[in-house]
Amino acid sequence: MITIKCPKCGTDSKLSLLQSVYVGPHKCWKCRELFNIRIENNVVKSCQPMSPEEAERQRQREESRHRFQQPDKG
Secondary structure: OOEOOOOOOOOOEEOOOOOOOEEEEEEEOOEEEEEEEEEOOOEEEEEOOOOHHHHHHHHHHHHHHHHOOOOOOO
């Protein structure tokens, strides 16, 4: 379990990940501020504010990337 401290209001959020690396958006549950976070080896390395427009562009890029990935052959 990873603890993320909101840089705006100081509230702690708990986050559980399947992998030890994550880069992407995070929203504070209390003040609702959006942040782009980078987690490596289950440690928060950066937490930068982002606008709703930036979050939407990032979501669209991820969606496009998943759409063009080859399906697993198993």
